[in-house]
Amino acid sequence: MNRGAVRAFGRIVVAAAIAALLISISPASAQETKAAAARAPATKAAAFDASPCLGCHAPVKALYDSGKHKGVGCNTCHDGTSAHLADASKRPTTKTDLANCGGCHQNQYQSYAQMDWHRTARFEKKQTTGPAPDPAYDLLMSPHGFTREHNLPRGHTFALLDQFVVDRAFGGRFGTRETWRYLAGTGDFKVWDVAVDLYPDNTDQKVFKPGTAAAANPVCLSCKTQDHILDWAYMGDPAPNAKWSRTSKVVELAKASNHSLNCIFCHDPHAAKPRIVRDALIDAVTRTDFPTLYTQDARQTRVDVKDMGVRGFTRKIGMLERYDGKLQCGQCHVEYNCNPGFDPNTGEAIPMADKRTNYFPFVDVNNILKAYDHIKFRDFRNQFTGAALWKAQHPDVETYYNSKHEKAGVDCTSCHMPKVKDAKTGKLYTSHWQTNPKNYLKETCLRCHSQWDEKQARYIIESMAAHYQGKVRNAEFWLAQLIGKFGQAQLVGVPEDALKAARAKHGDAHANWEWWTAANGASFHNLDLAKESLAKSVAASQDGIKILDDAIKAKQAPGAPSAAATAPPAAPPTAPPAPK
Numbered sequence: 001m002n003r004g005a006v007r008a009f010g011r012i013v014v015a016a017a018i019a020a021l022l023i024s025i026s027p028a029s030a031q032e033t034k035a036a037a038a039r040a041p042a043t044k045a046a047a048f049d050a051s052p053c054l055g056c057h058a059p060v061k062a063l064y065d066s067g068k069h070k071g072v073g074c075n076t077c078h079d080g081t082s083a084h085l086a087d088a089s090k091r092p093t094t095k096t097d098l099a100n101c102g103g104c105h106q107n108q109y110q111s112y113a114q115m116d117w118h119r120t121a122r123f124e125k126k127q128t129t130g131p132a133p134d135p136a137y138d139l140l141m142s143p144h145g146f147t148r149e150h151n152l153p154r155g156h157t158f159a160l161l162d163q164f165v166v167d168r169a170f171g172g173r174f175g176t177r178e179t180w181r182y183l184a185g186t187g188d189f190k191v192w193d194v195a196v197d198l199y200p201d202n203t204d205q206k207v208f209k210p211g212t213a214a215a216a217n218p219v220c221l222s223c224k225t226q227d228h229i230l231d232w233a234y235m236g237d238p239a240p241n242a243k244w245s246r247t248s249k250v251v252e253l254a255k256a257s258n259h260s261l262n263c264i265f266c267h268d269p270h271a272a273k274p275r276i277v278r279d280a281l282i283d284a285v286t287r288t289d290f291p292t293l294y295t296q297d298a299r300q301t302r303v304d305v306k307d308m309g310v311r312g313f314t315r316k317i318g319m320l321e322r323y324d325g326k327l328q329c330g331q332c333h334v335e336y337n338c339n340p341g342f343d344p345n346t347g348e349a350i351p352m353a354d355k356r357t358n359y360f361p362f363v364d365v366n367n368i369l370k371a372y373d374h375i376k377f378r379d380f381r382n383q384f385t386g387a388a389l390w391k392a393q394h395p396d397v398e399t400y401y402n403s404k405h406e407k408a409g410v411d412c413t414s415c416h417m418p419k420v421k422d423a424k425t426g427k428l429y430t431s432h433w434q435t436n437p438k439n440y441l442k443e444t445c446l447r448c449h450s451q452w453d454e455k456q457a458r459y460i461i462e463s464m465a466a467h468y469q470g471k472v473r474n475a476e477f478w479l480a481q482l483i484g485k486f487g488q489a490q491l492v493g494v495p496e497d498a499l500k501a502a503r504a505k506h507g508d509a510h511a512n513w514e515w516w517t518a519a520n521g522a523s524f525h526n527l528d529l530a531k532e533s534l535a536k537s538v539a540a541s542q543d544g545i546k547i548l549d550d551a552i553k554a555k556q557a558p559g560a561p562s563a564a565a566t567a568p569p570a571a572p573p574t575a576p577p578a579p580k
């Protein structure tokens with residue numbers, strides 16, 4: 001054994017010994033132990049001849065031959081390659097965990113898993129100090145599943161786990177092995193080392209505990225993980241050879257998923273080049289039936305769509321000509337439809353088998369209802385007015401489009417993933433700690449605004465947020481007044497045509513309010529657009545109130561039929577809530 005191999009072997013032995021000692025000292029330190037092992041220097045893999053693999057996997061060959069990973073053995077990311085080469089029916093397994101990439105890209109991996117102790121877990125947006133406080137939120141959103149629990153995000157590393165335990169997703173099925181104590185761990189873990197299925201005798205998607213909803217589905221999970229990437233056909237279409245689809249049992253897919261926001265979302269593992277993998281985004285940037293922000297962008301990044309399917313079904317990725325946060329972050333930080341709903345024109349239910357349940361409009365707030373009108377889709381009806389409403393997800397990228405910073409060429413990564421120095425080597429690397437820029441103002445705001453200090457930058461950011469929140473509260477107030485006016489109008493028996501007209505105003509007011517409760521960082525991403533849209537919400541609510549006030553006055557005028565003599569207005573078509 002040569003000297004280098006001896007040293008490598010020694011490092012492995014020492015790391016294993018330390019891990020064993022830590023486990024023996026404190027069982028609760030399992031997460032930290034695994035993190036330390038993952039960060040141990042990677043040993044150089046034995047030489048691997050990729051030519052037999054590339055002979056069959058033609059889509060991979062062009063990528064592999066063109067990038068920095070050329071020469072990295074297929075066995076670095078795939079287990080069972082020898083057996084597969086001997087017998088093609090024995091498929092190798094693919095390592096989708098971030099630790100595998102972290103063996104070489106240690107700074108990026110360690111920063112990704114860094115805890116943000118300022119972001120409290122399970123902080124509901126409808127708390128008094130939240131972005132959408134009660135009682136307005138439940139009044140405006142009932143009976144949608146988001147009224148069960150709607151939280152502020154707390155980082156990529158927790159996206160999958162937090163989806164499992166949130167009260168609106170799996171009906172209380174999943175918990176954690178250490179109950180609330182798991183929150184004292186690190187951001188470096190595999191989900192099923194922390195999570196536990198409290199009802200393992202079945203895989204039914206249903207409510208197990210009061211106050212919860214069972215609203216998750218396979219499309220939801222596609223933004224939390226891509227562990228299933230090789231077994232998911234394009235758009236989640238059911239395909240004979242694809243293990244998973246939009247109609248799969250979501251509990252089974254959840255239990256087969258272990259890694260949150262894999263590196264392979266944005267980095268092609270064969271070429272080591274930027275890419276996108278979310279099928280609904282690939283669909284959005286290639287379709288031509290309705291204009292999107294991407295198709296109207298004069299500086300758009302070119303997307304080279306490649307069909308990677310070699311398993312008997314179509315599977316696509318989009319290779320990018322350069323890194324672009326509007327597309328790469330736009331795989332998840334966008335408004336997307338990922339749930340069943342109904343046709344607002346007919347009331348007909350739209351199930352998960354329908355492709356409209358995996359859809360990115362990729363438009364701004366001024367065009368969001370037009371986009372959903374185009375595909376004839378709404379999410380739910382308000383419990384108190386019957387208005388057909390849309391439910392927003394997190395339209396951060398669409399909000400940022402055409403803002404002052406975006407027009408100036410500032411990328412998402414400029415503020416959320418800046419270049420930072422390695423403390424040991426002094427070399428720059430891209431931080432993958434996707435957190436609030438206020439956590440590293442020197443590397444973000446002050447790089448351009450050098451006339452400020454950190455205190456000034458933070459003061460400006462927080463002042464913008466305070467101004468924004470006041471406008472959101474104002475829109476909520478008028479929406480609540482509109483909903484209350486519906487109750488008064490229905491009591492006196494106003495005609496259905498007045499209620500219908502007011503419901504249309506409710507839909508407009510709701511869209512121009514709810515976009516902003518779902519967006520994150522909107523006060524900084526595009527304060528001008530937010531104020532314009534929220535003012536539209538107020539105006540639409542006031543218009544709806546006037547419609548109902550006029551109808552009430554007409555009903556109460558001398559000689560008008562009394563409410564008792566008038567048939568009650570027809571109830572709107574009902575549709576089940578379609579929470580995420």
